[in-house]
Amino acid sequence: MIELILGIVTLAIALVLLTTLLYPQAFRSAEPVLQLRAANLGQALLDEVIAKSFDENSPRNGNLIRCGETGGPSCTLPAELGPDGSETRASFNDVDDFHQLQVTFPALSDATGTNLAARYPGFGFRVNVCYSNTSGQCVGSITPYKRVLITTITPLGQELAISVIKGNY
Helix, strand or coil: CHHHHHHHHHHHHHHHHHHHHHHHHHHHCCHHHHHHHHHHHHHHHHHHHHCCECCCCCCCCCCCCCCCCCCCCCCCCHHHCCCCCCCCHHHCCEHHHHCCCEEECCCCECCCCCECCCCCCCCEEEEEEEEECCCCCECCCCCCEEEEEEEEECCCCCEEEEEEEEECC
16 A cells, blocks of 8 residues: 555656656757747848848949949938838849838748748748948948848747848949
8 A cells, every 4th residue: 555655656746847847848849940940031031132232222234333432323321221112022122122121920921922831830030221330230321331130030939130241342
């Protein structure tokens, strides 16, 4: 009879330890996978953004004079960063068109409009673009640098930020 009681007590202690220590870790085991997927999604978007021109007023024909240079057109004002007119993501042609772009599940898609909802369920992202100094800090005036900050959000609500500085070259 004592063996039976000791067995029940031992089993109870083991179950308490499992439910308080081990089972919560199983939920967290998905975090690294989600973080990796968020990094992949962020990198893909970053590649899309930095492939675009520096500015709407930058010549796209290989001209030697860039916006903001003597004899060239002026660059977009900081307050006017964002899509030009009624542009959509499919027609974005410069880096700052992505400013304040925010896409959440289930509307998640790539640059060609391919739906990514099945591949990235519950994910989302937002993009912020600003003129910056060489240290990556946003400034309120036109500079030859724009910082692109992409924040990817996992289904658990974790945010992963990736940034790059695009130069006017």
